[in-house]
Amino acid sequence: MHLSVSKLLKHLLFNFFRFHVAGDGGGGGLEITPEIQAVIDAAVADATSGLKTKNSELLGDQKKLKDSLKAFEGIDPSAMRELMAKLENDDEAKLIAAGKLSEVIDKRTEKLRTASERxxxxxxxxxxxxxxxxxxxxxxxxxxxxxxxxxxxxxxxxxxxxxxxxxxxxxxxxxxxxxxxxxxxxxxxxxxxxxxxxxxxxxxxxxxxAAPHWFPTGSAGSGGGNGGGPKFADGNKKITRAQFDSLPPAEKASVGRDPKVTITD
Structure with missing residues (x-):
């Protein structure tokens, strides 16, 4: 037999007045029958079952939290916060977070290629x-x-x-x-x-x-005689027109600029 809490209280009050006010029972005190004890136990169990469940949930959550914190043992929280803040502003971190790993690889490859080419x-x-x-x-x-x-x-x-x-x-x-x-x-x-x-x-x-006009009188070989090479007389240098025409352009210019050279026909 199961009684509600309100019925249990009514039953207890009834017995209280019965034994202490009306004098029923010869002053033997309130009798806690097995039935009443069962009702009390059921009411207590019903009232505390929610607390036990909540307590179990809290204990479970606490254990999970402790297990999670073990992964961060030895890590400086301040340094971790700074790192996370940096990662939030880092382009590569954003791309990785967005699942664009290939773009990160391409950018790094391009950076290395540019540095290598430089x-x-x-x-x-x-x-x-x-x-x-x-x-x-x-x-x-x-x-x-x-x-x-x-x-x-x-x-x-x-x-x-x-x-x-x-x-x-x-x-x-x-x-x-x-x-x-x-x-x-x-x-x-x-x-x-x-x-x-x-x-x-x-x-x-x-x-x-080949170029006797390069040499002063007396220093040329066979070309320095009457063979047609440049000759020197009284300090003047002479070269025939044929010899002048056979000279390379640079030598022609040099001989032509020399005021002491006379070109004979």
């Missing part, structure tokens, strides 16, 4: 600059070599520039820094002895016949 370009620029400096240095060394050979051969000062102009197209420096002539196959041309390279000194010696 590094290659900088390296090429340095190589080009070094080659330019080396070429300029080699040009000066070659010019100095030709000038020294011209001085030894006795070239007239007015012919130096012509000799340099022609010599630059004929000679280049080898690995040891010596001026040599190369054939069409890139092989070193040998001189008269067939052993040593053809050098500016030997070339300028041969020019006494």
């Amino acid at each position: 590094a290659v370009q900088e390296a090429n620029d340095k190589v080009a600059a070094a080659e330019k400096r080396a070429s300029a240095f080699q040009g000066r060394v070659l010019d100095d070599t030709i000038r020294a050979a011209a001085s030894t051969a006795g070239l007239h000062p007015h012919a130096i520039e012509d000799a340099l102009f022609r010599g630059r197209s004929m000679f280049s420096l080898d690995e040891s820094g010596k001026a040599v002539q190369l054939d069409d196959g890139g092989q070193v041309v040998l001189g008269k002895d067939g052993k040593t390279p053809f050098a500016p000194a030997e070339w300028l010696e041969s020019m006494k016949e």
Whole structure:
């Protein structure tokens, strides 16, 4: 038999008045029968069942929270908040969060490619600059070599520039820094002895016949006699029209500018 809480209270009050007010029962006190005790136990259980359920839920939630916090053991909360704030403003983080991982990879690849191309370009620029400096240095060394050979051969000062102009197209420096002539196959041309390279000194010696006007009187070979080469008389230089016409353009310009040169017909 089950009684509600209100019925239980009515029953208890009835027994209270019965034994204490009406004197029924001879002052033996309120009797808690098994039936009443069952009703009391049922009422208590019903009243506290909700609390027990809620308590179990809270204990379960607390355990879950503790388990979740274990993953963050040793992590500085302040540092984590700063990191999260940074990630919120980070483009890559936003793309990753949006599931656009391929875009992140493409951007990083492009960044690496750009950096690589920049590094290659900088390296090429340095190589080009070094080659330019080396070429300029080699040009000066070659010019100095030709000038020294011209001085030894006795070239007239007015012919130096012509000799340099022609010599630059004929000679280049080898690995040891010596001026040599190369054939069409890139092989070193040998001189008269067939052993040593053809050098500016030997070339300028041969020019006494090919360009006698480069040399003062007495220094030219067979071309310095009556063979038609430039001649000097009383400080004046002479060259025939035929000789002048056979000169290369640069030499023509040099001879034409020299006021001491006389062109004869």
